[in-house]
Amino acid sequence: METERYARGLEKLTEVDGEGGKHVIESLQHIAPDLGRYIIEFAFGDIYSREGLSLQERELITITSLLTAGGCEPQLEVHIQGALNVGIPQEKIVEAFMQCIPYTGFPKVLNAVAAAKRVFQNQ
Amino acid sequence: METERYARGLEKLTEVDGEGGKHVIESLQHIAPDLGRYIIEFAFGDIYSREGLSLQERELITITSLLTAGGCEPQLEVHIQGALNVGIPQEKIVEAFMQCIPYTGFPKVLNAVAAAKRVFQNQ
Amino acid sequence: METERYARGLEKLTEVDGEGGKHVIESLQHIAPDLGRYIIEFAFGDIYSREGLSLQERELITITSLLTAGGCEPQLEVHIQGALNVGIPQEKIVEAFMQCIPYTGFPKVLNAVAAAKRVFQNQ
Amino acid sequence: METERYARGLEKLTEVDGEGGKHVIESLQHIAPDLGRYIIEFAFGDIYSREGLSLQERELITITSLLTAGGCEPQLEVHIQGALNVGIPQEKIVEAFMQCIPYTGFPKVLNAVAAAKRVFQNQ
């Protein structure tokens, strides 16, 4: 059963985050393998696999949450790539960041746009 | 021109936040009237009036940002009502909060669900 | 298997948070039952059930994280009670908050001590 | 010597925060008396007693920091009163909050203006 959650999560992680997601999990291999396992089982196997929101909506929500939290640029880059992977166009990602200005102020939006710039340059 | 931004913003504020939005602006009348004006002109006249995202997507992004920031329960209640006003069903609002669990942890999601509960009870 | 995680988590939740924990889960029953289920399965079934830290150490870490995050007073009260339940004396809970002063500043510590005061009064 | 820091801090606390400051210290008497002592000795005896900034500038900085942190409304109310005590007019306090809009977004400024409204009503 745990195997089912793990398999479902790994498939979802690969679908959303692709190479970036795999790289995060691998980087945890020696120091905190269970952290990687929980990301697969819980974040992707439980949460991302739920019904009620499209994958595009889930990525919009995730990049919004990471922009707002601040200090999560590495994860923001992985999920900006994830947003592109599930079919959100570059312009819409930037537009989502624009919508946050009244709620987070300009500095966090500037940081998120800088992260997007780094990701878009590798497309 | 400023009049145009103000009129466009007021229309958008009314469309999205309805009575809750008007109440916020009125509460600022004597102490900080320009704050209310900037919310109308900038947040709604400039940002909410942009193309590139549907109003439903803008509300999803806004409630996600408010949940993640924390300590913004009054504004979260206004925008949960706003999300209902633009046609997002209750289940989808809760589902958006569920998507945040891996990125914000449980406590902020619990606070957001409690805010949703207060708003839903008044429908 | 899922049943095992759920059962293990419920037992741990009851051991740590007692009535306060059950009350949180029940309050989610109609609006977001899966949120309650994930708290039981993941937070308590997976994380709290791990080896490597005592329950007292886990509660110290949890109340420190909630104090530092800010705006999580309801959850802080539940876990201050949880800290008492697993045998941490009142003086040590306050001392843990004192240790945070250099890292969070006084305001968040004042909020946490106020939460502790409310919990201690009900003992 | 410690007595000197304490005496200097208590005088400064009384000058800045008046009754509100004394009330905070008294509320800590039974649960965390050292917390009150550190606020007097360190926050007021060491930091507020430094040269290089006027008391008005220190209060401007303090209310800005509390607005930006979020979730510190009780402390914000004490220091809005403190800002009035050291001679900052109500309009300037509100104007300081307006200056934060581009950096924190509207929600935290709305929370700070609501706190100011509560304080100003008691003048």
Next chain:
Amino acid sequence: METERYARGLEKLTEVDGEGGKHVIESLQHIAPDLGRYIIEFAFGDIYSREGLSLQERELITITSLLTAGGCEPQLEVHIQGALNVGIPQEKIVEAFMQCIPYTGFPKVLNAVAAAKRVFQNQ
């Protein structure tokens, strides 16, 4: 009219942030030009151009807000330079950061002083 806000904002941005401000706007040219326009029109044309606070007071408030938010070091560097540009001496910038210690704790103040060190070295 919009032209008036833009022109007024650009003049203010140049007065406060000088080259650093222009560089931020230019870096947004291809990815999010409207973000740069809103910074000029709203942050500088609307907010920085208001009466009621001197430019020195506005910069004190801005660097305090950025220090407290955390994770905004690039913007903090631009506005530390801005604080110097409007005539705040280096010692007073550092003293403003010292005033934040009781409210934010040491780590964020250490980050801000490190940013100041980088800016001061280029004078």
Next chain:
Amino acid sequence: METERYARGLEKLTEVDGEGGKHVIESLQHIAPDLGRYIIEFAFGDIYSREGLSLQERELITITSLLTAGGCEPQLEVHIQGALNVGIPQEKIVEAFMQCIPYTGFPKVLNAVAAAKRVFQNQ
């Protein structure tokens, strides 16, 4: 007397943070020497020198607070080394970070584990 606090704090700083702590103080020498003095006198002379928690418990609390605050990676690295210095094994440091997942979400835990990885590689 002040000398006593300073001496006690310096001894504690050296015991906990070793070279990393000294390096922080030295880096402040020219720009903000009082900041270094307050870290020694207040953070270490007053807070770390209190009774009621072991040094290992204090370091657990400190690294939890720094992880939760976010954006404090330099200070987190110093205190991860500090945790090792007072005898907390690497596995337990990582386990403390795991305990934070339900309260902060995955991104901040990923940042903390990355900081731990950098520190552990220098052992």
